[in-house]
Amino acid sequence: MGRDGRMRPARRTVVVGLGATALATWPAALRAASGAAPDLSPPAELPKPKQRPKSQERFELTPASAARAILYEEDPAAPAGNRYWGEVRWRLETRPSANKAAPETVVEAEVAVHGLQLKATFRRNEDRSLPASHTVDLMFTLSADFGHNGITNVPGLLLKTDENARGVPLSGLSVKVIPLYFLIGLSAVESERKQNMLLMRERGWFDVPIVYGDSRRAILAFEKGVEGERAFNAAFAAWDGASPAPASMDRK
Numbered sequence: 621m622g623r624d625g626r627m628r629p630a631r632r633t634v635v636v637g638l639g640a641t642a643l644a645t646w647p648a649a650l651r652a653a654s655g656a657a658p659d660l661s662p663p664a665e666l667p668k669p670k671q672r673p674k675s676q677e678r679f680e681l682t683p684a685s686a687a688r689a690i691l692y693e694e695d696p697a698a699p700a701g702n703r704y705w706g707e708v709r710w711r712l713e714t715r716p717s718a719n720k721a722a723p724e725t726v727v728e729a730e731v732a733v734h735g736l737q738l739k740a741t742f743r744r745n746e747d748r749s750l751p752a753s754h755t756v757d758l759m760f761t762l763s764a765d766f767g768h769n770g771i772t773n774v775p776g777l778l779l780k781t782d783e784n785a786r787g788v789p790l791s792g793l794s795v796k797v798i799p800l801y802f803l804i805g806l807s808a809v810e811s812e813r814k815q816n817m818l819l820m821r822e823r824g825w826f827d828v829p830i831v832y833g834d835s836r837r838a839i840l841a842f843e844k845g846v847e848g849e850r851a852f853n854a855a856f857a858a859w860d861g862a863s864p865a866p867a868s869m870d871r872k
Contacts (some may be wrong), residue, residue: 706733
């Protein structure tokens, strides 16, 4: 069972045979959604974060400093697609590991936009039976009136330099574990691992391609911002073994 109370299968049972992710060419209408008229409704807001034990809490964004998120959706009635604005909060944590191993450092992004919430958790893979260098958990929550019959596929994860750039896919494999929960294992092949890490270090935006249950497609884009950069820099220092993650990064 995960920290949020949801049941999860063991990771090694769901991610096997990693190779380069083959993302299909997404429709031009969806890619052009970055030029669509923006949604003028109030931006989505994340619920207030639960209080965490000081031993686990590293730092969190306040709502006023949250980074941006944008949901681009296909719409047969709108050739340019639809665009909705939201926000992201980033958090860096050190968590106890199984079997009394060294604590693990994880980066979490909590995204909220247009009735959709995503919790993305980035961690280095410590399970040697799992052929992945790092894993990314993608847990979605949809509002009751979200529509589209849920989410059936998240084919991968992409990085890009800015909001309007075209993303470059990370090499790895995405699998659907249970409804609304997808697990991405990043390739452990050395050349692909280096390229993945370079993209994650240097690029400031993530793209999450989504296929809805009604077969429409969407892209959820969200930025690192200052706090996301800060979280990943600290996490990479810990993951690379250069130095442990700081004991506290709480904002003053």
